[in-house]
Amino acid sequence: MAILLLAVTGAVLRPFEEPAWQVVRAQQPALKLDSLQGALGQGLTVGLLGGFRAIVADFFWIKTNSVWEDNDLPATQTFIKLVTAIDPRPLYFWQNGSRMIAYDMPNWRITEAGGYDTVPPAEQRRIDEEQATVALNYLREAFGYHPDAPLLHVEIANVYLNRLKDTASAAAAYRQAAEQPGAPYYAARIYPELLRKLGRNAEAYAWLKQLYPTLPKAADPAKGVSEFQVDSAMASVVLERIRELERELNVPQSEVFRP
Amino acid sequence: MNMANPSSSAPIAVMRSVPFSLERLTIVAGNTFLEAVRQKLFNFLLLLAIALVASAQLFREFNFGSSELKFISDFGFGAMVFFGSTLTIAATAQLFFSEIENRTALTILAKPIWRTEFIFGKFLGVFAVVGVFCALTTLLLLALLYHRETALMAANPESFESGRLIHYGDLVLLGVLQWLKFGVLAAITLLIASFSNTNLYTVVMGFFVLVICHLQYLARDAYGQVAALPLRLLVQLLGYVFPNFQVFNLADQIGIGAGIDAMVFMRVAGYALIYIAVIGGLAVYSFRNREI
Numbered sequence: 001m002a003i004l005l006l007a008v009t010g011a012v013l014r015p016f017e018e019p020a021w022q023v024v025r026a027q028q029p030a031l032k033l034d035s036l037q038g039a040l041g042q043g044l045t046v047g048l049l050g051g052f053r054a055i056v057a058d059f060f061w062i063k064t065n066s067v068w069e070d071n072d073l074p075a076t077q078t079f080i081k082l083v084t085a086i087d088p089r090p091l092y093f094w095q096n097g098s099r100m101i102a103y104d105m106p107n108w109r110i111t112e113a114g115g116y117d118t119v120p121p122a123e124q125r126r127i128d129e130e131q132a133t134v135a136l137n138y139l140r141e142a143f144g145y146h147p148d149a150p151l152l153h154v155e156i157a158n159v160y161l162n163r164l165k166d167t168a169s170a171a172a173a174y175r176q177a178a179e180q181p182g183a184p185y186y187a188a189r190i191y192p193e194l195l196r197k198l199g200r201n202a203e204a205y206a207w208l209k210q211l212y213p214t215l216p217k218a219a220d221p222a223k224g225v226s227e228f229q230v231d232s233a234m235a236s237v238v239l240e241r242i243r244e245l246e247r248e249l250n251v252p253q254s255e256v257f258r259p
Numbered sequence: 260m261n262m263a264n265p266s267s268s269a270p271i272a273v274m275r276s277v278p279f280s281l282e283r284l285t286i287v288a289g290n291t292f293l294e295a296v297r298q299k300l301f302n303f304l305l306l307l308a309i310a311l312v313a314s315a316q317l318f319r320e321f322n323f324g325s326s327e328l329k330f331i332s333d334f335g336f337g338a339m340v341f342f343g344s345t346l347t348i349a350a351t352a353q354l355f356f357s358e359i360e361n362r363t364a365l366t367i368l369a370k371p372i373w374r375t376e377f378i379f380g381k382f383l384g385v386f387a388v389v390g391v392f393c394a395l396t397t398l399l400l401l402a403l404l405y406h407r408e409t410a411l412m413a414a415n416p417e418s419f420e421s422g423r424l425i426h427y428g429d430l431v432l433l434g435v436l437q438w439l440k441f442g443v444l445a446a447i448t449l450l451i452a453s454f455s456n457t458n459l460y461t462v463v464m465g466f467f468v469l470v471i472c473h474l475q476y477l478a479r480d481a482y483g484q485v486a487a488l489p490l491r492l493l494v495q496l497l498g499y500v501f502p503n504f505q506v507f508n509l510a511d512q513i514g515i516g517a518g519i520d521a522m523v524f525m526r527v528a529g530y531a532l533i534y535i536a537v538i539g540g541l542a543v544y545s546f547r548n549r550e551i
Contacts, residue, residue, distance in 0.1 A: 002450075002541050003500055009537045010499030013530055020526040021476075021506050028511070051473055051508040055337040058330050065321055090515060092326035184417075228416055 027089075028053065057087035068100055071108045076100060077134075084142070094142040095155055102135035102159045132163040153177035154187055167194055185215070185233045192241070205245040209257050212238050277371040284376045284383070287367075291384020294357075295350050296391070304342045305392055311338040312399050316407075325411055325418035328404055328425060329514030335400035336510040339437055343392055347441045348465035351385045351448040356458040375543045382449055382539055389441040397434030401427060404514075424516040432524050433510045439531035440507040444469060446538035453545035471497075472504040479503075502534050 064079035080097035087093070106128045113119045119127075139156050146152055157173035160166040171194035178188040188211050192204035215235040216225045242257050295301055315331040323330060358364040358381075367377060404425050412419045448465040455461045478498040485491040506527055509519055 002545070003496075005537065005541060006501075007496055007499040009534065010502070013533060014499070016526060017503065017506055017530045020523045020530070021503065023520065023523050024506055024508055027509075027517075051505050052337065052340075054329075054333045054511045058333050062321070089512070090326065090329060092323070092329070226420070228420055232417065232420065 053087045054089075057083050057090075057093070060086060061093060064097075064100075068104065071104075071111075073105055073108050076105070080138075088142070088145040091142075091146055091149055091151060094139065094146070095151060098135045098139045098155050098159070101138060102132050102163050105134075106131045106163070128163050132159050135159050135163075148180050148182075150177040150180035150183035150187060153180065154184070157187075157190075161194075167197055171195055171198065185229075189234065189238065189241075196245075201245055201248055205242065205249060205251075208238055208242045208245065212242065212257070212259060277373075279373055280376065283372050284380045287372075287377055287380025288383035288387065291354055291381050292387045295354055295384060295388040298350070298353070300349055300353070301346060301388060301392070304346045305395065308338045308342040308392070308396050309399055311335075311342075312396060312403060315403060319407075324415055325424065326515070327411065328408055331404055331407060332400065332425070332430075332510065332514035335396065335403070336433070336437070336513075339393060339396045339400075339434070343389060343396075343437060343441050344444060344469055346392055347385065347389050347444045348448050348462055348469065350388060351381075351445045352452055352458050352461040352465065354385060355381055355449065355452040356461070360458075374547050378449065378453070378543045378546050379539060382445060382535075382542075385445045385449075386442050389445065390438050393434050393438040393441070397431060400434075401430055404430070425513065426516075426518040429518040430513055432519055433513060436507050436509065436524065436527055436531075439528055439535075440504060443502055443504075443531050443534045443538065444472075446535045446542065447472075450538050450542040450545060453542045453549060468501070469504070472501050475501045475503045476505050502530075506530065 060079055060083045064076060064083060067075040067079060080093075080100060083093050084097065106124075109127050109131070110116060110119050110124055113123070113127075116124065136156060136159055139152055139159070142149070142152050153173050153176045157170045157177060160173060161170035171191055174187050174191040174194060177183055178191055188207075192207045192211075195201070195204040195207070212235065215233040215238060216230050217235050219225055219227045219230050239259060245251075246256050312335045315334045318327045318330045321327075358367070364377075368374065405427065408419075408423055408425055412423070444465070447468050448461060451464045451468070452461045455464070475498060478494050478501075482491060482495045482498060485494055509523070509527070513519075
């Protein structure tokens with residue numbers, strides 16, 4: 001009788017509970033259990049299934065930091081992938097994991113191979129490119145969970161710029177970052193600077209002209225514009241760069257940008 | 260008066276004339292609460308939870324930036340769930356069976372007190388204890404998050420362009436939801452205790468049911484994929500019989516700025532309260548026929 005009453009209660013409450021359950025489900029991406037079970041064991045797997053993904057991922061991120069401090073490349077790479085497989089929601093894991101892969105691991109490999117004085121530059125470059133490719137693939141995987149995240153495009157841009165020395169790809173990535181909702185102001189400023197480095201001054205000029213009107217010039221609490229946002233936007237710096245480009249491009253006075 | 264069985268009819272006659280009393284229920288609840296807070300178990304688990312929440316300060320060493328708040332909130336709610344579940348099951352079983360083993364239940368129930376008042380009084384006492392536990396850990400977590408967020412805002416203002424990340428009002432609501440979840444768990448434990456013979460069996464079964472309730476959603480997901488009808492019906496039954504504890508799992512994103520919808524809160528809270536009433540009622544029904 002108790003089981004029957006509980007079953008009836010559950011059935012009656014199901015339509016009431018279902019909308020709330022869908023909200024909870026929507027916040028939890030699918031768990032790739034097959035890839036995790038071997039690494040975690042049964043106890044932690046039950047913990048993951050039981051709704052403790054966030055805290056299990058946090059524990060493993062702390063472990064990642066621990067093996068990263070030991071310069072243990074295989075363990076660091078494994079834990080980075082494990083953490084984002086357990087809980088792909090925090091952007092923080094993807095950003096910092098990609099930085100470990102792109103910036104720290106080449107240094108560890110070169111050091112292990114004899115150091116920067118011993119390893120030939122061509123070999124160093126090969127290692128940099130290899131790790132950068134791994135980092136880029138890792139970041140692209142993150143878009144499956146964070147399709148509109150401007151900071152992921154920024155990370156991709158930085159890998160192209162700092163590790164692969166590919167200014168054109170970095171510029172394209174910064175542009176994609178700037179076009180996402182909630183993008184940091186610096187992404188929209190760095191893109192035209194990279195265009196200038198590539199000699200594409202006219203494109204940079206056009207971009208800055210369309211950017212400047214969108215930037216906050218003064219704080220307006222009523223519209224949610226803070227002093228910090230005004231400082232970050234650096235509208236005056238953008239205007240300076242427009243003027244520089246007008247001189248470089250010999251823009252006639254009648255056609256200069258008027259803010 | 261029944262001469263064949265003189266002892267049975269007098270109490271029944273008295274019981275029929277004694278209305279249900281909230282005052283007696285409150286007295287039982289109050290005594291249960293006092294007994295629980297005097298227990299070393301409560302103090303031990305509370306200290307452990309506080310220590311775990313406070314140790315989240317150590318995350319400063321890792322220099323996580325604004326994401327440190329996520330780690331603090333995850334550990335804080337994790338401690339609340341883990342120790343709160345342990346406290347709920349152990350305290351409910353202990354407080355119920357101590358009355359049985361010490362024979363004080365016989366003394367109490369010989370008085371004009373309903374078994375319903377006794378059971379619900381026990382439940383409310385445990386519910387109050389767990390409420391104190393949840394309130395203290397939530398307040399500590401709130402203070403810790405506020406303190407660290409203030410420090411991080413000064414150190415990394417670019418990460419807080421839109422202001423504070425944590426919705427502190429929602430954090431309190433999440434603490435309330437965890438308390439209600441523990442209320443459902445206490446009712447389940449009391450139901451098990453009402454027919455169980457030993458404290459140990461009640462605690463073990465309580466933990467089994469806790470795990471089942473956390474994994475109940477797997478039965479719901481599996482229901483549509485099982486081919487064999489009898490197995491499908493069994494899976495569906497499991498999905499209906501056990502409450503879904505995962506629906507209370509709304510705290511994952513609080514550390515990165517997500518809030519909680521008011522309608523979702525009301526639904527989950529209502530879900531918990533209805534289950535408490537139904538399971539509590541079953542516990543009363545089961546206890547009415549129990550030989551003490």
